[in-house]
Amino acid sequence: MSTFDTLGLDAPLIQAIQDLGFTKPSEVQQKAIPILLGEETDLVALAQTGTGKTAAFGFPLIQKIDPSRKHTQGLILSPTRELCLQITNEIKLYAKYIPGLHTVAIYGGASITEQASQIKRGAQIVVATPGRMKDMINRGLINITQIDYCILDEADEMLNMGFYEDIQDILSNTPKEKRTWLFSATMPKEVSVIAKKFMNQPVEITVGSKNSGASTIVHEYYVAGSRDRYQALKRLADAHPEIFSVVFCRTKRDCQKVAENLIEDGYNAAALHGDLSQNQRDLVMSSFRKKQIQMLVATDVAARGIDVDDITHVINYQLPDEIETYTHRSGRTGRAGKEGVSMVIVTRSELRKISHIEKIIQQKFTLKNIPTGMEICEIQLFALANKIKNTEINHDVDEYLPKINEVLDGLTKEELIKKIVSVEFGRFYNYYNKTRDLNASEPSDRGDRAERSEGYSSSNADSVRYFINVGSRDGFNWGTLKDFIRDTVGLGKDDVYKVDVKDSFSFFNSDTTAKDIILETFHEFKVDGRFINVEVSTEGPGNFKGKPKGKRDFDRPGFKKSKPSFDKGGYQGKGGFDKKKKFEFDPAKKSKRRQGFG
Ligand code: AMP
Numbered sequence: 001m002s003t004f005d006t007l008g009l010d011a012p013l014i015q016a017i018q019d020l021g022f023t024k025p026s027e028v029q030q031k032a033i034p035i036l037l038g039e040e041t042d043l044v045a046l047a048q049t050g051t052g053k054t055a056a057f058g059f060p061l062i063q064k065i066d067p068s069r070k071h072t073q074g075l076i077l078s079p080t081r082e083l084c085l086q087i088t089n090e091i092k093l094y095a096k097y098i099p100g101l102h103t104v105a106i107y108g109g110a111s112i113t114e115q116a117s118q119i120k121r122g123a124q125i126v127v128a129t130p131g132r133m134k135d136m137i138n139r140g141l142i143n144i145t146q147i148d149y150c151i152l153d154e155a156d157e158m159l160n161m162g163f164y165e166d167i168q169d170i171l172s173n174t175p176k177e178k179r180t181w182l183f184s185a186t187m188p189k190e191v192s193v194i195a196k197k198f199m200n201q202p203v204e205i206t207v208g209s210k211n212s213g214a215s216t217i218v219h220e221y222y223v224a225g226s227r228d229r230y231q232a233l234k235r236l237a238d239a240h241p242e243i244f245s246v247v248f249c250r251t252k253r254d255c256q257k258v259a260e261n262l263i264e265d266g267y268n269a270a271a272l273h274g275d276l277s278q279n280q281r282d283l284v285m286s287s288f289r290k291k292q293i294q295m296l297v298a299t300d301v302a303a304r305g306i307d308v309d310d311i312t313h314v315i316n317y318q319l320p321d322e323i324e325t326y327t328h329r330s331g332r333t334g335r336a337g338k339e340g341v342s343m344v345i346v347t348r349s350e351l352r353k354i355s356h357i358e359k360i361i362q363q364k365f366t367l368k369n370i371p372t373g374m375e376i377c378e379i380q381l382f383a384l385a386n387k388i389k390n391t392e393i394n395h396d397v398d399e400y401l402p403k404i405n406e407v408l409d410g411l412t413k414e415e416l417i418k419k420i421v422s423v424e425f426g427r428f429y430n431y432y433n434k435t436r437d438l439n440a441s442e443p444s445d446r447g448d449r450a451e452r453s454e455g456y457s458s459s460n461a462d463s464v465r466y467f468i469n470v471g472s473r474d475g476f477n478w479g480t481l482k483d484f485i486r487d488t489v490g491l492g493k494d495d496v497y498k499v500d501v502k503d504s505f506s507f508f509n510s511d512t513t514a515k516d517i518i519l520e521t522f523h524e525f526k527v528d529g530r531f532i533n534v535e536v537s538t539e540g541p542g543n544f545k546g547k548p549k550g551k552r553d554f555d556r557p558g559f560k561k562s563k564p565s566f567d568k569g570g571y572q573g574k575g576g577f578d579k580k581k582k583f584e585f586d587p588a589k590k591s592k593r594r595q596g597f598g
Contacts, residue, residue: 219357
């Protein structure tokens with residue numbers, strides 16, 4: 001078995017490693033450290049976050065840097081501020097027994113003057129996000145013309161985030177002879193291009209197989225109806241009482257909505273997305289780290305660089321647009337040799353995406369049943385019994401014991417246990433008792449057949465026709481309605497077509513693949529307090545005659561037949577829609593749906 005002593009690291013690093021409690025090098029450390037400490041070379045390492053890659057490049061970098069010389073010798077580029085700060089902290093811990101070695105973090109959203117003065121005082125290692133780094137170079141606040149090592153960390157993420165040109169500009173300010181070490185979780189074409197263009201015969205190492213998720217992660221999927229996604233999410237959380245998770249949604253709006261619903265239903269949840277200020281995001285992240293938040297509902301962009309150990313579950317509330325993104329999501333769990341579970345909630349029509357992901361990660365998914373209400377009750381009951389058993393006794397209650405004994409006098413031990421457990425358990429039982437099975441049935445089942453005929457009779461296998469309860473009276477024409485649907489759902493330019501605007505309602509088509517997201521987006525969706533209702537039309541494309549079959553939904557509670565408020569300004573097309581004002585949730589409506597335990 002390899003130990004840190006055999007890798008060629010100097011005593012001050014070994015001492016720091018002991019302080020950190022690392023007993024044995026991780027796979028990427030075993031592979032990378034001897035190479036990087038040996039002859040000067042470029043390196044491409046395929047490794048996920050959580051595999052110990054910061055130390056894999058950090059230890060050799062620290063050992064190779066000359067702390068007696070003040071100029072910047074090593075530059076680490078990382079995709080996010082979060083990750084930049086984490087790398088900086090780690091490097092500082094690793095270098096704690098090396099006097100004179102200074103590491104400075106350079107990232108957006110903080111004072112550039114303060115960062116510039118830290119650099120001026122001397123920083124042999126600079127950890128930076130590409131945008132701020134380029135800014136500092138342009139303003140002449142940093143000199144990287146003499147660096148010996150450049151590390152591109154999470155290169156795939158940096159490229160995903162559109163930093164290609166920034167990286168290119170930054171590298172053009174570095175000497176040709178420097179060594180480049182590139183770390184990436186996946187190896188898309190764009191990363192190979194960087195490796196080819198900017199690196200010199202790099203040595204390649206791979207941890208696990210190429211593009212594969214860390215082997216400590218178990219992948220599971222749950223098949224639910226598109227309208228049951230949220231209920232399924234709650235059940236997955238309730239079936240894991242100790243869950244500490246990141247829940248991924250595709251859009252900021254979904255992310256906010258799911259987090260709000262979870263909070264209202266009594267879960268320790270919070271949203272993390274790009275519409276929050278940096279301060280708000282910092283606060284959310286700090287509560288998450290302290291485990292005050294059990295369910296962090298995040299978009300892919302906001303979750304980049306989340307580097308929190310101990311995340312027990314990643315829940316894919318929706319699958320990502322880019323299937324490759326799944327690897328980044330699942331890599332948030334199963335870190336540092338721990339076990340993790342990545343769960344995916346899918347509808348039947350998304351099932352083929354699971355096999356696509358299996359090919360990419362080269363790991364199998366297990367089909368699991370969404371737990372039934374009674375299964376959850378049983379799990380919660382035993383979790384409660386264990387919690388009681390493991391709770392440390394607070395002896396401050398001793399003085400009240402005689403009086404408590406008086407109150408509970410006459411109860412047998414069995415009765416007492418039943419009563420204590422019922423205090424907590426009652427809430428779960430009352431909620432889950434008699435709830436239905438959420439597992440989406442097989443295609444042969446009645447429900448699914450109904451769903452199919454609904455989807456296919458109105459259109460064809462590839463395209464779905466929808467009814468929407470807004471029309472020209474609401475200020476829409478075909479163009480503005482198309483924009484409204486597309487912007488609200490977050491679809492591409494040509495994803496909505498055959499828009500047919502009538503007086504008080506309209507029709508449109510989308511590809512079948514977009515059906516779930518469209519129906520889900522417009523599920524209980526309101527603008528200015530009015531429900532905007534979308535459903536699959538039973539009419540063929542363009543053959544609508546007479547009244548829409550979906551009319552029954554006008555009778556939904558909360559739907560007002562009164563003239564909608566669009567005509568106050570109508571939908572103003574691109575940029576004209578005041579989302580902040582209009583895309584509001586109606587708390588009164590939600591409290592009626594409330595099913596929580598809070
Ligand atoms: P990273 O992949 O660099 O983000 O590392 C993930 C976590 O693993 C960090 O919290 C490190 O401190 C920790 N870590 C790194 N190397 C080891 C090791 N050899 N043994 C135990 N923990 C480690």
